[in-house]
Amino acid sequence: MNNGVNVTALAVFVLFFLLVTVMGFMASRWRKADNALHLDEWGLGGRSFGTWVTWFLLGGDLYTAYTFVAVPAAVYATGAAGFFAVPYTIIAYPLVFLFLPRLWSVSRVHGYVTPADFVRGRYGSKALSLVVALTGILATMPYIALQLVGIQAVLDVLGVGGGAGSNWFVKDLPLFIAFGVLAAYTYSSGLRAPALIAFVKDALIYIVIIVAVIYIPMRLGGYGHIFDTAAQKFSTPKSPGSLILAENKQWTYATLALGSALALFMYPHSVTGVLASKSRNTVRRNMAIMPAYSLMLGLLALLGFMAIAAGVGSGVKGFNAQLSVPQLFENMFPDWFTGVAFAAIGIGALVPAAIMSIAAANLFTRNVYKEFIRPDATAADETRVAKLASLLVKVGALAFVLTMDKQAAINLQLLGGLWILQTFVSIVGGLFTRWFHHWALFAGWAAGMVYGTYQAYGIASPATKHFGGSAANIPVIGEIGYIGLTAFVLNLAVAVVLTLVLRALKAPVGTDETDPDDYGAEAGDPKTQNAPVPAAAH
Amino acid sequence: MSSDLEVPEPLPGPPPAPLPAVTPERVLAGLSLTVPVVAMLWVASYTKADPEAGGVPFFYWYQLLWVPVSAVFTTAAYLLVNRDEKARKAARAGGKR
Numbered sequence: 191m192n193n194g195v196n197v198t199a200l201a202v203f204v205l206f207f208l209l210v211t212v213m214g215f216m217a218s219r220w221r222k223a224d225n226a227l228h229l230d231e232w233g234l235g236g237r238s239f240g241t242w243v244t245w246f247l248l249g250g251d252l253y254t255a256y257t258f259v260a261v262p263a264a265v266y267a268t269g270a271a272g273f274f275a276v277p278y279t280i281i282a283y284p285l286v287f288l289f290l291p292r293l294w295s296v297s298r299v300h301g302y303v304t305p306a307d308f309v310r311g312r313y314g315s316k317a318l319s320l321v322v323a324l325t326g327i328l329a330t331m332p333y334i335a336l337q338l339v340g341i342q343a344v345l346d347v348l349g350v351g352g353g354a355g356s357n358w359f360v361k362d363l364p365l366f367i368a369f370g371v372l373a374a375y376t377y378s379s380g381l382r383a384p385a386l387i388a389f390v391k392d393a394l395i396y397i398v399i400i401v402a403v404i405y406i407p408m409r410l411g412g413y414g415h416i417f418d419t420a421a422q423k424f425s426t427p428k429s430p431g432s433l434i435l436a437e438n439k440q441w442t443y444a445t446l447a448l449g450s451a452l453a454l455f456m457y458p459h460s461v462t463g464v465l466a467s468k469s470r471n472t473v474r475r476n477m478a479i480m481p482a483y484s485l486m487l488g489l490l491a492l493l494g495f496m497a498i499a500a501g502v503g504s505g506v507k508g509f510n511a512q513l514s515v516p517q518l519f520e521n522m523f524p525d526w527f528t529g530v531a532f533a534a535i536g537i538g539a540l541v542p543a544a545i546m547s548i549a550a551a552n553l554f555t556r557n558v559y560k561e562f563i564r565p566d567a568t569a570a571d572e573t574r575v576a577k578l579a580s581l582l583v584k585v586g587a588l589a590f591v592l593t594m595d596k597q598a599a600i601n602l603q604l605l606g607g608l609w610i611l612q613t614f615v616s617i618v619g620g621l622f623t624r625w626f627h628h629w630a631l632f633a634g635w636a637a638g639m640v641y642g643t644y645q646a647y648g649i650a651s652p653a654t655k656h657f658g659g660s661a662a663n664i665p666v667i668g669e670i671g672y673i674g675l676t677a678f679v680l681n682l683a684v685a686v687v688l689t690l691v692l693r694a695l696k697a698p699v700g701t702d703e704t705d706p707d708d709y710g711a712e713a714g715d716p717k718t719q720n721a722p723v724p725a726a727a728h
Numbered sequence: 729m730s731s732d733l734e735v736p737e738p739l740p741g742p743p744p745a746p747l748p749a750v751t752p753e754r755v756l757a758g759l760s761l762t763v764p765v766v767a768m769l770w771v772a773s774y775t776k777a778d779p780e781a782g783g784v785p786f787f788y789w790y791q792l793l794w795v796p797v798s799a800v801f802t803t804a805a806y807l808l809v810n811r812d813e814k815a816r817k818a819a820r821a822g823g824k825r
Contacts (some may be wrong), residue, residue, distance in 0.1 A: 434777050434787050440772055475806060488792045489792070
């Protein structure tokens with residue numbers, strides 16, 4: 191490990207950081223709208239983004255800095271099992287192709303800003319809407335915190351993260367600055383800031399990955415040699431991983447891919463990116479072009495093997511796998527390009543962190559503040575509260591990273607995926623049918639949350655006593671699989687059975703303010719032009 | 729998978745002539761979306777090292793190859809659904825006249 195400060199790399203890093211800061215503040219003037227006080231403007235960029243802006247925005251949003259650090263780190267540590275991110279992102283887009291256009295349409299007709307708004311309108315249930323909103327906020331917070339962990343990894347390798355010896359203030363100062371700046375331009379520009387910065391982020395990422403997968407293997411003696419070295423590492427008896435997936439890991443691999451794919455667009459920040467697009471067709475077209483990012487992710491995963499072949503971390507006791515890729519870049523690239531690569535990761539953290547905080551703020555404002563605290567809040571009030579909430583969310587995430595240990599953030603983010611998946615039945619079920627009873631959905635959600643959390647609590651790993659993994663025995667089937675997906679199946683079963691019971695008892699079903707035609711509405715239809723004020727507003 | 733779209737309830741008044749809920753376009757689109765999902769969830773079909781491609785074991789290059797292949801299938805679904813929606817719009821407009 192290099193203990194000094196890498197001055198050239200740091201200079202390049204800071205330069206890019208300044209560039210995106212300027213862009214972030216200028217973004218408020220980009221495609222400026224007539225009614226800047228409406229939450230649609232700050233929180234959804236005016237619902238105006240076309241195919242390419244949406245593509246960059248969603249790419250910037252879903253493929254986060256943490257992904258860039260964690261996916262190759264998983265491959266570095268466990269080999270094939272860590273590669274599940276690739277099938278996960280392959281199956282995600284065909285799956286969501288089925289329901290996201292419907293979510294876009296109904297949200298456009300009724301002016302919904304969050305998934306919980308939709309649940310409120312569809313089922314007329316405050317309780318169900320509230321738990322969907324709270325689950326979203328709960329799942330998003332640790333995710334924001336992990337973006338900070340991504341930045342920290344880069345700063346550590348750059349030599350400015352401070353060693354164990356430096357005091358906490360010096361150690362965390364760069365992180366404070368980065369986050370302060372991020373909070374300021376998100377506050378002033380809303381979703382337009384990450385949308386604009388995403389262009390820089392994604393361009394940098396593509397350049398770095400393409401260079402990395404060509405240049406690094408050239409220096410390491412080709413892919414054949416890289417995989418041979420990796421095979422050697424994983425063939426030692428004590429190795430926790432394998433180069434090719436072992437037979438008893440296949441269920442885990444498939445269920446993790448499927449469960450994660452189902453969860454991906456339940457995250458509030460993903461929905462924010464989708465609802466910000468200007469038409470139903472924009473959403474569909476994006477499902478066809480998003481795989482470009484998945485390809486990049488797959489190549490990135492291979493960097494984990496390159497780190498093994500380059501000897502990163504070998505012989506270092508307790509080497510943090512999360513540092514494997516940043517360290518690989520520093521070992522392999524000339525300093526200036528290391529700076530570019532680190533800027534890509536750093537900016538890769540800022541874009542999703544901004545969108546996530548906006549999404550969490552929208553949820554709080556629409557589904558907690560307006561629903562329960564001040565039902566008569568005007569659009570301008572909503573915008574003001576959302577801006578403040580976005581600051582609070584970020585301060586919370588920062589406090590989380592500084593006070594709690596990193597492992598807690600990673601555990602919670604794993605749990606977050608499991609939790610957010612439990613909103614799937616309410617949201618996606620509701621997009622297709624009004625058959626489910628809202629109390630049955632509520633009970634299903636609760637069952638999934640409790641079961642999943644309890645199961646995850648019981649998993650230990652070398653790094654942590656509880657919440658040490660996401661796979662456990664699937665009852666009935668008897669294979670090891672993703673807990674989130676098992677909880678999801680339980681959730682669905684409870685919802686179906688209780689709906690049958692409640693329907694037999696003729697329990698009141700609540701009002702549905704949506705109309706079957708709303709789910710197919712396209713921009714320009716008369717329906718989308720005079721969108722009424724959603725139910726939550728009354 | 730073609731249950732993608734809810735059948736609209738019949739409108740009061742003279743019924744327009746809507747297309748049936750199941751059209752060849754919708755069925756094909758549903759199939760196009762199913763293929764990549766099934767291929768990736770069938771893990772046993774690709775957990776092997778050979779044949780290698782340029783030193784990369786089958787397990788890795790096969791899955792990477794599926795990324796662009798899945799994009800082709802999703803694009804096909806997009807085109808099919810677009811066609812279907814245009815036909816529906818035309819049928820609705822015709823029915824109202």
